[in-house]
Amino acid sequence: MNIVLLRENDWINANTVKLTDHRARHLITVLKVVANQTLRVGLINGDRGLGTVTQVSGEGVELEVALSDAPLHRHPTQLVLALPRPKMLRRVFRSVAEFGVAELHLIHSYRVEKSYWQTPHLNEDKVEMALTQGLERSGDTVLPRVIQHKRFKPFMEDVLPAISAETTLLIAHPGNSAPFEADTQRPTTLLIGPEGGFIDFEVNLAEAVGAQKVSLGARILSVDTAVCAALSRELS
């Protein structure tokens, strides 16, 4: 945990928060905090700063906080991802939050099993929990927006052109595509397919709305690794 994430209702007065839930337990039992210790803290979807432990008791932990730093920069890539199988989903949420992605669009595609849309991992609270774990890893405070699109064609024809208008639009496609290079001049919208890849019809439709094919390398990568590989290209 590289940051203690706070919510508005944690404040008990202007400068003091009181934590009584799993965060307090983690601070007490894992980090073994003591009075006067300082910790990195941040308001979810808000600023970052420092918290000084003022009290540790059976009831929880109190911190005096000063939020003086702006949120971290957003990652220049917005991701459009064919809904991965549920087992992968939590890891993907964690990664996009860890990398500071602003928007993750989950889309249907031919090789996505319809049943995947029913997974409890897509419930709002589960999504937020996984995203929060990612933020805690990288010390970020801003939750990525996760948007579900259960119909492929309307997404590609109506939504994608709108959300990608000011960006370089790319579709990850193995084979002889050009290697994916970070565009340092403008943000990227990157489409990543399901296990087994997008079908030709889908790739053609993406190309019809302006997407260029790019390769993430010669190896077949699992979806969570592909997400990490793509996002890490634009990190340095």
Added chain:
Amino acid sequence: MNIVLLRENDWINANTVKLTDHRARHLITVLKVVANQTLRVGLINGDRGLGTVTQVSGEGVELEVALSDAPLHRHPTQLVLALPRPKMLRRVFRSVAEFGVAELHLIHSYRVEKSYWQTPHLNEDKVEMALTQGLERSGDTVLPRVIQHKRFKPFMEDVLPAISAETTLLIAHPGNSAPFEADTQRPTTLLIGPEGGFIDFEVNLAEAVGAQKVSLGARILSVDTAVCAALSRELS
């Protein structure tokens, strides 16, 4: 599963393998294979090729196999990693196998808890199981060698110079280090620290044996993400 991994004792005659374990169950219940279907197969630490299903029964699956393709290329990076906490370890094993790393050296360091060395995830069979899952993802056949070094200083002074002799030696260190760029001319040996990083003494020792500091980007990354980020730089 992008490849069915075989072992020498799966062969029941010159060209036929018979699978009766979890692989057979996966083929029958998940992939729902039928006679005459072809699948990618490979011999662990050996060649790759195709298998044609000749029989599916309650006893298992028989395949006629022809191994005509050489193993995939090894990744140009050998990794030296401070032993991560057990929860991370399985993911790290899977990733290094997925990327085709030839050698993973796990080392002790100041911020590695000594108890981590006792985890069952370091048992040979558990290590191989996690590595195998990585190979199955990328269709690779070659198991990375995993070598444990429980004493930091002897590793740095005696082992590291030997194993990194023909490579560019780098140590990932956040801050103002130069960004990590893939060296296309020679292989890389990359040191990645534990959560919280290497301590100054350790970084200095690495520099004394010739390591250059590099940065994986401005964000703090968890160990498994850092491994993926580093390995994906040299992919394209």
